[in-house]
Amino acid sequence: MKKDKILVIGACGQIGVELTLALRKMYGDNNVVASDLREEHELLRGSGPYVSLDVMNKEMLHVLVIRHNITQVYLLAAILSATGEKNPLLAWHINMQSLLNVLDIAKEEGLDKVYWPSSIAVFGPDSPKEATPQHTVIEPTTIYGISKFAGERWCEYYNHRYGVDVRSLRYPGLISYKSAPGGGTTDYAVEIYHEALEEGTYKCFLSESTYLPMMYMPDAIRATIELMEADSARISVRSSYNLSGMSFSPKEIAGAIQQRLPDFTISYEPDYRQQIAEGWPKSIDDSLAAKDWGWKPEFDLEKMTDDMLKNLKVQKNMQ
Ligand SMILES: NC(=O)c1ccc[n+]([C@@H]2O[C@H](COP(=O)([O-])OP(=O)(O)OC[C@H]3O[C@@H](n4cnc5c(N)ncnc54)[C@H](O)[C@@H]3O)[C@@H](O)[C@H]2O)c1
Numbered sequence: 001m002k003k004d005k006i007l008v009i010g011a012c013g014q015i016g017v018e019l020t021l022a023l024r025k026m027y028g029d030n031n032v033v034a035s036d037l038r039e040e041h042e043l044l045r046g047s048g049p050y051v052s053l054d055v056m057n058k059e060m061l062h063v064l065v066i067r068h069n070i071t072q073v074y075l076l077a078a079i080l081s082a083t084g085e086k087n088p089l090l091a092w093h094i095n096m097q098s099l100l101n102v103l104d105i106a107k108e109e110g111l112d113k114v115y116w117p118s119s120i121a122v123f124g125p126d127s128p129k130e131a132t133p134q135h136t137v138i139e140p141t142t143i144y145g146i147s148k149f150a151g152e153r154w155c156e157y158y159n160h161r162y163g164v165d166v167r168s169l170r171y172p173g174l175i176s177y178k179s180a181p182g183g184g185t186t187d188y189a190v191e192i193y194h195e196a197l198e199e200g201t202y203k204c205f206l207s208e209s210t211y212l213p214m215m216y217m218p219d220a221i222r223a224t225i226e227l228m229e230a231d232s233a234r235i236s237v238r239s240s241y242n243l244s245g246m247s248f249s250p251k252e253i254a255g256a257i258q259q260r261l262p263d264f265t266i267s268y269e270p271d272y273r274q275q276i277a278e279g280w281p282k283s284i285d286d287s288l289a290a291k292d293w294g295w296k297p298e299f300d301l302e303k304m305t306d307d308m309l310k311n312l313k314v315q316k317n318m319q
Pocket of ligand 1: 119
């Protein structure tokens with residue numbers, strides 16, 4: 001077991017629950033402190049220490065870091081893309097201030113490592129759509145994307161200026177069955193599996209041919225841990241790495257479900273999220289992550305669909 005003591009902020013969210021459980025397996029249950037504004041998630045209960053924390057309260061955060069002898073922080077609390085468009089100033093405030101609080105405490109306390117996720121939302125309508133490169137036009141048009149891009153610059157700044165070992169990934173849309181998604185534009189790719197099993201039909205809020213970069217949660221958790229475990233000398237990007245898993249449209253994911261559930265039907269009623277999706281890449285070039293720390297995704301649409309349906313059936317007592 002390693003001696004590190006980890007704080008996960010936003011541990012009850014879509015990524016936080018699974019990441020906390022994975023970190024507890026690696027580092028020991030008591031060495032991973034989960035925290036969130038919300039009540040403790042049922043999947044975390046009994047698996048290790050939990051504290052209620054508002055990351056916006058820098059003093060409380062600082063006390064927590066000192067009291068628990070924290071050496072690494074994973075900051076997952078954020079307002080996501082679709083929710084952010086409803087309240088842009090709040091999204092900016094929370095997404096920026098939470099990161100600045102963590103980076104500054106990391107600097108002051110000399111923390112070993114910080115993890116903070118960015119997103120494909122940093123890219124905008126003028127970025128290349130296919131195999132979007134690591135370094136390219138970055139002109140986000142959503143407040144979420146603007147806050148993630150600014151956050152990337154802050155991460156690089158704290159690394160270059162103060163030596164904070166901060167690492168980051170530009171996650172694509174994440175698909176999982178354990179914890180619910182938190183208000184993103186790619187949430188449809190989770191909802192569709194639930195509705196396919198429960199209702200046999202799904203009304204999609206994106207149009208049928210909207211391609212977006214996506215990733216199955218086990219790949220996202222593995223990427224996060226592999227990045228954080230990599231030798232610091234191999235991390236050439238201190239803003240945020242492009243990361244790719246798969247790319248598909250609503251029509252294609254519906255087709256994959258229909259192969260397994262032939263009666264499933266889908267209809268399309270695009271809403272305000274269509275415009276957000278249209279500003280984003282269709283696929284991502286993550287060759288730098290592959291080169292620097294050996295990233296390789298495992299799940300494609302077929303493998304993910306098999307796994308999602310199998311696990312959701314168990315979860316819904318449908319077997
Ligand atoms: N899920 C995705 O598809 C996706 C894609 C790209 C990037 N990301 C990024 O990954 C991170 C985690 O995303 P997620 O999908 O798990 O989000 P989520 O919304 O599911 O979870 C975020 C968690 O943070 C908590 N939180 C919010 N404000 C807080 C505060 N002030 N103090 C403490 N906790 C607070 C929430 O209660 C929630 O449990 C975010 O930075 C997000 O931008 C997610």
